[in-house]
Amino acid sequence: MWPFIARCLEVATIFLLAGIGELLDQRSGVLNVGIEGLMLFGAASGFITALRTGSLLVGFIVGAALGAVFGFLHGLFSITLKVDQVVSAMGIWIFAMGFVTFWMDKYSGPLRIPSPRIGGLLSPMFFFAVVLVLVVWFILSKTHIGLKIRSVGEDPSVAEATGINVVKIRYLCVIIGGLLGGLAGAFMCITYLGLWSHIPTQGMGWIALALVLFSMWRPPILLAGALIFGVIWQFGIAPETLIPGFGLPLGVCRMFPFIATIIVLAVISTPRFRRKWGLAKPAALGQPYIKE
Amino acid sequence: MSVLSQKIIDLFGGRKEERSQLSEKFWANLKHGEVVLEARGITKKFPGGVVANDHIDLEIRAGEIHAILGENGAGKTTLMNILYGLLKPDEGEIYIRGKKVEFKSPLDAINLGIGMVHQHRKLIPAHTALENIILGHPKAGKIVDIEAAKKEVQELCDKYGFKIDLDAKVWQLSAGEQQSVEIVKALYRGAKLLILDEPTSVLTPIETERFLKSLRSMAGTEIAVIPFITHKLPEVLSVSDRVTILRKGKVVKRLETRKATMEALAKYMVGREVLFRVKKPKVKKGKEILRVENLSAISDRGFLALKGVTFSIREGEIFGIAGVSGNGQQELAEVLAGVRKASGGKVMFEGKDITHASPLERLKMGIGYIPSERVRVGSIPQFSLMENIALSLYFDREFSKWGLLDYKRIREHAEKVISEFEVMAPGIYTRAAHLSGGNLQRLILARTIPRTKKLLIANLPTQGLDVGATEFVRNKLLDCKKEGMGILLISEDLDEVLQVSDTIAPIYEGKFVDIIPAEKARKEIVGAMMTGARAK
Ligand SMILES: Nc1ncnc2c1ncn2[C@@H]1O[C@H](COP(=O)(O)OP(=O)(O)OP(=O)(O)O)[C@@H](O)[C@H]1O
Ligand SMILES: [Mg+2]
Numbered sequence A: 001m002w003p004f005i006a007r008c009l010e011v012a013t014i015f016l017l018a019g020i021g022e023l024l025d026q027r028s029g030v031l032n033v034g035i036e037g038l039m040l041f042g043a044a045s046g047f048i049t050a051l052r053t054g055s056l057l058v059g060f061i062v063g064a065a066l067g068a069v070f071g072f073l074h075g076l077f078s079i080t081l082k083v084d085q086v087v088s089a090m091g092i093w094i095f096a097m098g099f100v101t102f103w104m105d106k107y108s109g110p111l112r113i114p115s116p117r118i119g120g121l122l123s124p125m126f127f128f129a130v131v132l133v134l135v136v137w138f139i140l141s142k143t144h145i146g147l148k149i150r151s152v153g154e155d156p157s158v159a160e161a162t163g164i165n166v167v168k169i170r171y172l173c174v175i176i177g178g179l180l181g182g183l184a185g186a187f188m189c190i191t192y193l194g195l196w197s198h199i200p201t202q203g204m205g206w207i208a209l210a211l212v213l214f215s216m217w218r219p220p221i222l223l224a225g226a227l228i229f230g231v232i233w234q235f236g237i238a239p240e241t242l243i244p245g246f247g248l249p250l251g252v253c254r255m256f257p258f259i260a261t262i263i264v265l266a267v268i269s270t271p272r273f274r275r276k277w278g279l280a281k282p283a284a285l286g287q288p289y290i291k292e
Numbered sequence B: 001m002s003v004l005s006q007k008i009i010d011l012f013g014g015r016k017e018e019r020s021q022l023s024e025k026f027w028a029n030l031k032h033g034e035v036v037l038e039a040r041g042i043t044k045k046f047p048g049g050v051v052a053n054d055h056i057d058l059e060i061r062a063g064e065i066h067a068i069l070g071e072n073g074a075g076k077t078t079l080m081n082i083l084y085g086l087l088k089p090d091e092g093e094i095y096i097r098g099k100k101v102e103f104k105s106p107l108d109a110i111n112l113g114i115g116m117v118h119q120h121r122k123l124i125p126a127h128t129a130l131e132n133i134i135l136g137h138p139k140a141g142k143i144v145d146i147e148a149a150k151k152e153v154q155e156l157c158d159k160y161g162f163k164i165d166l167d168a169k170v171w172q173l174s175a176g177e178q179q180s181v182e183i184v185k186a187l188y189r190g191a192k193l194l195i196l197d198e199p200t201s202v203l204t205p206i207e208t209e210r211f212l213k214s215l216r217s218m219a220g221t222e223i224a225v226i227p228f229i230t231h232k233l234p235e236v237l238s239v240s241d242r243v244t245i246l247r248k249g250k251v252v253k254r255l256e257t258r259k260a261t262m263e264a265l266a267k268y269m270v271g272r273e274v275l276f277r278v279k280k281p282k283v284k285k286g287k288e289i290l291r292v293e294n295l296s297a298i299s300d301r302g303f304l305a306l307k308g309v310t311f312s313i314r315e316g317e318i319f320g321i322a323g324v325s326g327n328g329q330q331e332l333a334e335v336l337a338g339v340r341k342a343s344g345g346k347v348m349f350e351g352k353d354i355t356h357a358s359p360l361e362r363l364k365m366g367i368g369y370i371p372s373e374r375v376r377v378g379s380i381p382q383f384s385l386m387e388n389i390a391l392s393l394y395f396d397r398e399f400s401k402w403g404l405l406d407y408k409r410i411r412e413h414a415e416k417v418i419s420e421f422e423v424m425a426p427g428i429y430t431r432a433a434h435l436s437g438g439n440l441q442r443l444i445l446a447r448t449i450p451r452t453k454k455l456l457i458a459n460l461p462t463q464g465l466d467v468g469a470t471e472f473v474r475n476k477l478l479d480c481k482k483e484g485m486g487i488l489l490i491s492e493d494l495d496e497v498l499q500v501s502d503t504i505a506p507i508y509e510g511k512f513v514d515i516i517p518a519e520k521a522r523k524e525i526v527g528a529m530m531t532g533a534r535a536k
Helices: A002-027 A035-053 A056-080 A085-107 A125-142 A144-154 A156-161 A166-193 A204-214 A219-237 A250-254 A256-268 A271-280 B002-011 B016-026 B076-083 B106-111 B129-134 B146-160 B175-188 B205-220 B233-239 B262-270 B329-337 B359-365 B385-390 B407-420 B437-451 B467-482 B494-500 B523-530
Strands: B035-046 B050-061 B066-070 B091-096 B099-101 B114-117 B193-197 B224-228 B242-247 B250-256 B288-298 B304-314 B318-322 B344-349 B367-370 B455-459 B486-491 B503-508
Touching: A002 A035, A002 A125, A002 A144, A002 A166, A002 A204, A002 A219, A035 A056, A035 A085, A035 A166, A035 A204, A056 A085, A056 A166, A125 A144, A125 A166, A125 A219, A144 A156, A144 A166, A144 B129, A156 A166, A166 A204, A204 A219, A204 A256, A219 A250, A219 A256, A250 A256, A256 A271, B035 B076, B050 B076, B050 B091, B050 B224, B050 B250, B066 B076, B066 B233, B066 B262, B076 B193, B076 B224, B106 B114, B114 B175, B129 B146, B129 B175, B146 B175, B146 B205, B175 B193, B175 B205, B205 B224, B205 B233, B233 B262, B242 B262, B262 B467, B288 B329, B288 B486, B304 B329, B304 B344, B304 B486, B318 B467, B318 B494, B329 B367, B329 B455, B329 B486, B359 B367, B367 B437, B385 B407, B385 B437, B407 B437, B437 B467, B455 B467, B467 B486, B467 B494, B486 B494, B494 B523, B503 B523
Parallel strands: B066 B224, B066 B242, B114 B193, B193 B224, B318 B486, B318 B503, B367 B455, B455 B486
Antiparallel strands: B035 B050, B035 B091, B091 B099, B242 B250, B288 B304, B288 B344
């Protein structure tokens, strides 16, 4: 039972890291639908670095750094060049799918460096992620920079008129978002899986994106959502640890988290939810800021 | 050492904290009546040959309320944008407390203690009033101490008599409260000179009164206030100390308010006598053209804004809805124009049910719609005047053949209506974005009224128009009536409704309080009904 719970929490860690970065990003008005791509780059670079250097820490750092680079790239396209945010992020994702496969699939196999785990069960990264969520929540709701971030996401022209540097804040948020996406990928590959196989993210980035939308941009709800989806994901992978002799074929079980995602997205699209959701949504989300 | 560091700070334009201290030092020892702002020979030409400001001199003293008047397109907004650093003048100088200044952006003006409240609100609706006020000011600190900030802001509010629920989200506040938020925001940032663009055009009568009181109490301290008011002359007379009047970019008159009368002001503005009344022609009412039964609608915010209204309009009748903004009249106009779904009830036009007809179908039936939001809904700013006018013609056989637009016809029509409605612009190829507020309204009228055959829905048609233009529009409505159209007039201006309507319906919280024929309507009673009081 405990090993199963620990695994669930590690999956939740992945959703949390990627999700909280995306949440920050979206709060500043930049939508990055390409988290899956950021995670792939983070996973690939983190895995290969750890494999070569033998150091997990360096692997995490390199994974996060490459994520930040691609976050910056998304910023360059969508903030400075004012490309449609969805187009830019999808471009990064598609590029990641192709490039990472080409680059990494020849290294498919285990890492063979055990990650440190508290009590032999749970990675400390989980606690780091939870603290991070609380920190982001504090920053957004209690600090001046948080107020500035939220204002930029609501109405950049008003923010600009108040003397806030919209471009700087948006860059800050996309880069941090990218960094955390990369870290999430590196953690997934190095610690959770401990191996490389073709496209190891398997849609986790998309689930993280859905969780951010579902959270109505509130970190505490994101935390709850990540925990629930951690359980669903892990159950889909190893149902027999929870219910011995679980009869459904593995392929069907693997669909659980995605079915749950569809249900969640359907629920938040109902008229009742949509209104609440519409009010919570950063008003300038997805719109490039074009100065007059 | 400190001299050097100051030099470095100056070199980089100063960090925010230093700059705000700078402005405090700059404004120290301010005396009532001292000249705080002097503009000399301000000139601004726009491409297309419009001279919006032509050697304007202006002098503002501490603690005065200095009204600036002028008809639509006189150049008021341009002048204000120059004073606030949004536009650069072609010629002329600005002095603040005797020191020559050049603004590169509004931020420079803000840092020198100039605050501005735009005609279109610049607040973040999803944030609280307090958050909006403290946003971006270094005083708020890195970690915001909400309680301390609230105390400070509350003191400011009390000092000048502003009533704001600081914890409420801005979208929940009324137009008047939102404006208070903007003013308090400017004061919180240390503004000593406050520029207000048409500050009362969206306020209710009660809010206006409270607002004018606050203006006076600000002027009681050293703060100078410059309201730009287009057409509400009684307010100018009651509140201001001095008046400067612009016409076609030039200053035509400066005078002290106590020596002015309403008629004189209007004459200086428009250059001719203005009658403050229009004559209501007698027209025989024809058959019923519009019948609305128990109509209700839901607002953007998701609550029931229109709660079942029933009325009918006949040919040659002006049906006036009097009410304070936000009582469902906006939703009613939108449902009738077909741009909002009705949540219940029925709309019958000439006996046909049109509850679910599209806006285009309604246009083709001869229903015209003048929306109240002229920038967002009423026009496409990037289009030329002609293209904006073509938006109501493209579907008409007369102007298009086989799906191709007949530009010659359209141009002729555009030129005709633009001169008929006196839209002041270099030509029909000017972009709508370059029109002044009042001229944009004229453009919308020029597009809609000549194409409307049977029913005109006019939502706040004279909002932001100068006295001359207001008179013009009211006469146009009466002309439409003479031609036998039915007209639904929605207005916040009770005098306007009483002057032109045949039937008057005060609206409150989504319902008609009563429906009264004009002969029996008394101003005090209708005014009371607008705030919810029932007739006995
Ligand atoms: N960006 C621009 N390009 C070209 N012409 C412009 C531009 N901005 C304003 N104008 C012109 O300058 C003149 C003055 O405009 P302004 O907006 O200052 O008038 P206003 O006095 O504020 O009028 P209103 O009461 O209608 O708001 C108008 O004729 C307008 O068409
Ligand atoms: Mg104007």
